Amino acid sequence: MVEVTQEQIAADLEGIFHETMGDWEYSGEITPDTRLFADLGLESIDVVALGGAIEEHYRRNFPFAQWLIQMRDQQVDDIRVKDVIQFLHDNLKNPSVGESQ
Amino acid sequence: MTNRVVLIGLDGGTFATLDALMDEGVMPFLQAFLASGVRGELLSVIPPLTPPGWASLVTGRTPGHHGVMDFFRFESPHNSYLRLVDSRDVKCETIWSIISRQGLKATILNFPQMIPPRPMAGNAVPGWAPWRHLRRLCFPPDLFDKIKTVPGFNVQELAMDLQLEGRAIEGSSKDEYEDWIQFHIRREQQWFQILHYLMQEDPCDLTAVLFDGVDKLQHLLWRFIDPAYLPAHPSAWEQRIRELCLAYFRHLDGLIAETVAMAGSEASVFVASDHGFGPSTEVFYVNAWLHRHGYLAWAVDAPEDATEAGRLGLGMIRRAPVMVDWSRTTTYGLTPSSNGVHMAVAGRRGPHGIDPTEYERVRSRLIEQLYQLTDPVTGGRVVTQVWTREEAFPGPQVHMAPDLTLSLRDGGFVSILKSDVILRPRPEVVGTHRPQGVFMAKGPGIRQGLSLPPLSIIDVAPTLLYTLGLPIPKDVEGRVAAQILDPGALQRSPIVVGEPTQIPEAYPQRPGHKEDKEGETQVLERLKNLGYVE
Numbered sequence: 102m103v104e105v106t107q108e109q110i111a112a113d114l115e116g117i118f119h120e121t122m123g124d125w126e127y128s129g130e131i132t133p134d135t136r137l138f139a140d141l142g143l144e145s146i147d148v149v150a151l152g153g154a155i156e157e158h159y160r161r162n163f164p165f166a167q168w169l170i171q172m173r174d175q176q177v178d179d180i181r182v183k184d185v186i187q188f189l190h191d192n193l194k195n196p197s198v199g200e201s202q
Numbered sequence: 203m204t205n206r207v208v209l210i211g212l213d214g215g216t217f218a219t220l221d222a223l224m225d226e227g228v229m230p231f232l233q234a235f236l237a238s239g240v241r242g243e244l245l246s247v248i249p250p251l252t253p254p255g256w257a258s259l260v261t262g263r264t265p266g267h268h269g270v271m272d273f274f275r276f277e278s279p280h281n282s283y284l285r286l287v288d289s290r291d292v293k294c295e296t297i298w299s300i301i302s303r304q305g306l307k308a309t310i311l312n313f314p315q316m317i318p319p320r321p322m323a324g325n326a327v328p329g330w331a332p333w334r335h336l337r338r339l340c341f342p343p344d345l346f347d348k349i350k351t352v353p354g355f356n357v358q359e360l361a362m363d364l365q366l367e368g369r370a371i372e373g374s375s376k377d378e379y380e381d382w383i384q385f386h387i388r389r390e391q392q393w394f395q396i397l398h399y400l401m402q403e404d405p406c407d408l409t410a411v412l413f414d415g416v417d418k419l420q421h422l423l424w425r426f427i428d429p430a431y432l433p434a435h436p437s438a439w440e441q442r443i444r445e446l447c448l449a450y451f452r453h454l455d456g457l458i459a460e461t462v463a464m465a466g467s468e469a470s471v472f473v474a475s476d477h478g479f480g481p482s483t484e485v486f487y488v489n490a491w492l493h494r495h496g497y498l499a500w501a502v503d504a505p506e507d508a509t510e511a512g513r514l515g516l517g518m519i520r521r522a523p524v525m526v527d528w529s530r531t532t533t534y535g536l537t538p539s540s541n542g543v544h545m546a547v548a549g550r551r552g553p554h555g556i557d558p559t560e561y562e563r564v565r566s567r568l569i570e571q572l573y574q575l576t577d578p579v580t581g582g583r584v585v586t587q588v589w590t591r592e593e594a595f596p597g598p599q600v601h602m603a604p605d606l607t608l609s610l611r612d613g614g615f616v617s618i619l620k621s622d623v624i625l626r627p628r629p630e631v632v633g634t635h636r637p638q639g640v641f642m643a644k645g646p647g648i649r650q651g652l653s654l655p656p657l658s659i660i661d662v663a664p665t666l667l668y669t670l671g672l673p674i675p676k677d678v679e680g681r682v683a684a685q686i687l688d689p690g691a692l693q694r695s696p697i698v699v700g701e702p703t704q705i706p707e708a709y710p711q712r713p714g715h716k717e718d719k720e721g722e723t724q725v726l727e728r729l730k731n732l733g734y735v736e
Contacts, residue, residue, distance in 0.1 A: 121338045124357060143334070146362065149286060150317075150335040157318045160709040166283035170524060 105193045110186045117154045133183035148180070155189065163192050203307070205401050207645075207669050208471045209410040209662075210458060211259075211313070213252060214417030214633075215475030215640045217243065222429055223451050231459035232642075235471075239644030240686045242654030244662070246477040248594040248607055249541050250637045252417065253287050255476025255659060256314050261294040261703075262663030262678035266597025268294040270315065272540040275602060282523040282551055284536065286330075288317050293599060295675075295703035297408070297663045298322045303704070304672050306407040309400045312393050313412050320710055324406050327396060329414065333361035352399045359385070360392040376439075379423065383446040386415035387453050394457045401464050407670055411461070413454060420479045423447055424633030428481060431631050462644075470645030470669045474662055482614035482634035486584055487621040488535040488543065489526075495571060499530035500620055507619035522618055532556050533568060533605075535618040542604025543568070565590065565605060572608065577625060584625060586611050641683075645669075647691045657683050673700025 111133065118131055118141075127141050137143045143151070152165040168188055172180060224233040247258045247265050249272075257263075257270035265271045270291055274284040292315050298308045302323040309325045310316065316328030319341035326341040327349065336357055337346040349355060390413050397411045425431040426444045433440060462471050487507070492498040504525040526534055532555055533545050545565060546555030556564050572585045587609035595603040608616065614634045641657050643665075644650075660680030667674055668682040676699050684692055 121335055124337055125334055144332070146332045147334050150332045150339075152285075153288060153318060154335070154338060157709060162278075164278055164281065164283065166277045166285045167281055170283065174524070 105190070107186050107190050110189050110193075111182070113158055114155075114182060114185060114189075117151070117158060120154075131182060133181065133186065135182045136179040137182070137185075138179045155185075159189075159193070163189065203405045203407070205405045205409050205465045205469055207408045207666060208461060208465045208469055209408065209666065210461060210471065210473045211256070211410065211412035211414075212416045212454075212473060212475045212640065213412060213414035214420050214477060214479050214635070215473070216420075216478035216480070216636065216638065217241075217640055218478065218480060218636075218638075219416075219420065219427055220640065223448070226448075228448050228451050229455035231455045231462075232473075235458070235462065235473075235644055236642060236651075238650050239471075239642055240649050240652045240654055241640070241642045243478070243656040244474055244639040244641035244659050245656050246635075246637045246639050246659050248589060248637075249539075250477035250635045250639075251539055252476050253314055255639070256412075257292055258659050259474060259476060259662045260296045260298070260313065261292065262297070262660050262680035263294040264595075264597060264660060264679055266595035266600050266603070267679065268292050269599035269602055271595065271599075271603055272537055272542070274537050274539075276551075280551065282528070282536070284523070287315060289315050289320055289706075290318065290708050291315070292706065295706060296320075297666055298324070298326070299706065300667065300675065300703060301408055301670060301672065306670060306672070307404075308408040308410065309397075309404065309406045311397055311400075311411040312414065313410065318709075320706065324408075325400055325404060327360075329362070329412060331361050333357045336361045348403075349396050349399065352395050354392070354395060356388075356392060359389050360396070379443050380446060382422070383419065383443070383450055386418055387450050390415050390450075390454060390457060394460070397461060398464065401461075408666065409465070413457070415450060416454070416475075417479075419447060419450055420633035422632065424479070424481055425631045427633070431481065468646060470648065471643065472662070472666065472669075473640065473642040474659075475639035476659070478636035478638040478640070479633050480613050480636040481631045482612050483628055483631055484612055484614065485617050485626045485628060486610055486614070487619060487624055487626070488608070488616040489618045490621040491575065491624045492533050492535070492543070493620075494624065497531070497533035497568070499527040501525055501527050504620045507617065507621045525618075525620070528552065528554050532564070535616055536604070538615045538618055540604055541608045541610070541616050543606040543608065545605040569606065572606075575624070582611060584611055585609070643686050647688050647695075648686055649688055652686075654683075654685055657685075668695075668697060671695070673698040675700055675703045677702040 115131055135141065137148060148169065152163065156162055220229065220232065223229045246255045251272065253270045253273055254265045257268045258265065261268050270287050273286060275287050275291060277283045277285045298310055299320065299322060301308055307324040308322060311327050312329040314329050316326055317331055317339050319326055319328065319339055322341065325345050327345065328339050331339045340346045393411060393413065401409060420427060423443065426440070426447050432444065436444065465471055489498055493500060501524060522536055528546065531546055533543060535543050545561065547558055547561055548555040549558065569588045572588050573583065575584045576582060577584060585608050589607045591600050591603040591605055594607045610616070613636050639659065658680060661683045664674045664678050664680045665683045674682060674697060682697050
C-alpha cells in the first residue's frame with residue numbers, strides 16, 4: 102500500500118473544501134491553522150458532512166464519531182485543519198472501520 | 203416526456219390528523235383527491251421511524267434486509283460510537299436505481315438516505331443535507347447551479363438546519379412556535395418551487411417529493427393539531443398557534459393540488475407516509491430502569507435529565523456512549539429513536555459484557571422483567587411489546603439491530619437519560635410515531651372512492667414499478683397492491699416478475715465528480731453497461 106503523505110491529504114482537503122465553498126460566506130485562504138468552527142463558521146452537522154465527503158473521497162470509513170467525542174472530552178474547543186490532516190494520516194495507515202458491518 | 207408517476211411523501215402523515223383537517227375544510231383538494239381515488243392505512247416497519255420507514259418504502263424491503271433501523275448506526279464493529287445513517291447503509295437497491303437501470307428517469311426531492319449521492323438517471327436533491335454541502339450532494343453535480351436559478355431560491359431554508367431539526371425532538375420555546383411554523387411553510391414552498399422547475403424543465407417517468415414539515419409540526423404541536431387535545435377555552439395565543447398549524451396544512455394542500463395539476467390527468471399520483479402519529483403523554487427512562495435492575499452503570503459525570511421531559515439533543519445522542527461505564531454495563535439503550543436495548547456481549551464490541559453462552563438466558567430474563575414493569579399508580583403495563591432482533595429484523599442485516607426493541611403503552615420513544623424516576627408524565631402532550639401511516643392513489647386504472655384494508659409500506663415500491671410498466675424484481679419482499687386497481691387492469695397489464703435487484707456499492711463513482719476526472723471515462727462506460735446512463 103502506498104502511504105498517503107500529509108501534503109497529499111492537505112491538498113485533498115483543500116479540494117473538498119473548495120468543491121462547496123462557492124456558497125459559503127468564507128472567502129479566506131485555508132491553511133493548516135484554519136479553525137473549522139471559528140474561522141470557517143461550520144456547525145457540528147457540517148463537520149459530520151465533511152467527514153462523509155472525506156470518506157467518499159478515500160472510499161473508506163474513518164472513526165470520526167469517536168475522534169470528535171475524544172477531542173471534546175480533551176477540552177479541545179475547535180478543530181484545526183491540521184488536526185484533521187493528522188487524524189486522516191494516522192488512520193490511512195490502518196484498515197478501514199465499519200466495513201465488516 | 204411527461205411526468206407519468208408522481209409520489210408525494212408526507213413524513214409522519216396520518217389519517218388521525220388529515221381526516222379531521224379534511225372535515226374542517228382545511229384540505230379540500232386532498233378530500234377531492236380521495237373521492238376520485240383510493241385510500242388506506244400504510245403499515246410501517248419496526249420501529250416506525252423515518253429512516254427505516256422511507257428505506258423500506260423505496261426498496262420494497264424490510265429493515266432486516268436493507269439494514270436501516272434508526273437515525274444512527276454504530277460507527278465501527280469495534281466501538282459503540284454512533285454516526286448518522288446515509289445512503290451507504292441502504293444495502294438494497296432503491297426504486298430510483300431500479301428504474302434507472304431499465305432506461306427510465308426519476309426526480310427525487312428531499313428524501314433521506316440520499317447522501318452521498320448515487321448514480322441514477324435523473325435528478326436528486328437530498329433531504330437531511332446541511333446547506334453548506336448541498337451543492338456537492340446534488341445529483342447530477344451541475345444540478346445545484348440549475349436550481350439556484352429558481353425564483354426565491356434560499357438554500358438555508360431549503361436544506362437542513364440542525365438547530366431547527368433538533369427542536370422537533372428537543373422541544374422549543376413557546377415564543378418560537380410562530381416563527382417555527384412559518385419557517386416550515388416557507389420551506390415546503392422552497393421544495394415545491396424546485397419540484398415545479400424540474401417537472402417543467404426535465405419531466406421524468408417518476409417524480410418524488412417529500413414534505414417533512416408534517417412530522418415536525420406534529421411532534422412539537424400535537425396538542426394544537428389533534429382536536430381531542432384542544433382546550434375548551436383556548437387563550438388568544440393558543441388560538442393563534444392553532445390557526446398557524448391549520449395554515450401550514452392549508453398551504454400543503456395547495457402544494458399537493460398544484461403538483462397533481464402539473465402532472466396532468468394521465469399521470470398516476472401516489473401519496474404515502476413513512477409512519478403515522480399519535481399523542482405521547484409520559485416518558486419511560488429505559489436506562490434508569492436498567493440501572494435499577496443492575497444491568498447498567500452510569501459514568502461518573504453522566505448528566506441527569508435537566509428537562510424532566512426526556513428531551514435529548516442530537517449532539518447528546520452521539521455522546522450517549524460516554525454516559526455509561528462500560529466496564530460495569532451489560533445492557534443499555536443507545537438512542538431514544540430506536541426504542542432499542544442493546545446487550546454488551548463479551549467479544550462483540552470489546553472485552554466487557556456477558557458471556558456469549560449466557561446471552562439467551564439473560565435476554566429472556568430481561569424480556570420478562572420488561573413485561574413486569576407496571577405503572578405504580580394505575581398498575582398498567584408500560585412496555586406492551588418486546589421484540590427480539592430475530593423477530594423484528596429477520597434478514598442478513600439482523601446483526602445491526604438492537605437485541606431488543608420495545609413498544610410503549612403510549613406509543614412514545616424511550617428516554618436514555620439518567621433520571622431518579624422510571625416513569626414521568628410529560629408536562630405537555632407531544633406527538634410521537636405510530637405504525638399506521640397513509641396511502642392514497644389516483645390515476646388511470648386506479649379505483650375510485652375506495653377505502654382499503656391496511657397496506658404494507660413495502661408494497662409501495664413494487665406498486666410504483668408496476669405502474670411504470672416495469673417487472674418486479676423477484677427478491678423484492680413487497681407485492682403489487684392489486685386491490686387498488688380497476689377490475690380487469692391486471693388482465694390488461696399482468697404483473698411481471700423480473701431479475702433480482704442489484705446490491706448497491708458502498709462507494710459508487712459518480713460521473714462528473716471532481717476527484718474522479720481521470721477515471722471518468724471508465725466509470726461512464728461501466729454505468730452505461732449497467733443502464734444508468736445513455
